[in-house]
Amino acid sequence: MEIRSACLDLERRRQAALVAVDLKALDAMFADDLVHIHSVGLVHDKAELLAHIDAKRGFAAIERGHLTVRVLSEDAAVMTGTINNHMRAPDGSMSEMRGMVTQIIRREPTGWKFMHFQLTLIK
16 A cells, blocks of 8 residues: 555544544554644553543544655655544533644554544634
């Protein structure tokens, strides 16, 4: 599979897994050395992020704008683009979080994995 297509497919699967709270699928697509930086500056490693997703269960939907994939090598790419997260609060109320995301994706023996994610809010 061409690198750009592989990265876009990985992102589509990440979105679906977040909405479904499919922790097994997310575990398989996150690199063991993942660094995930939330919009408020909170930093999680892989285990912390999976626990956070499991506890919050907040994604109702995720929309991505145009994504730019810069291929760095046969085994690495940087993907940037806008995101609109539709979030569900514990009380059932809904909110939207719009931002710009940078993701670093690396090919490992088991496939393409996210190794870095950073979200900056767009006001």
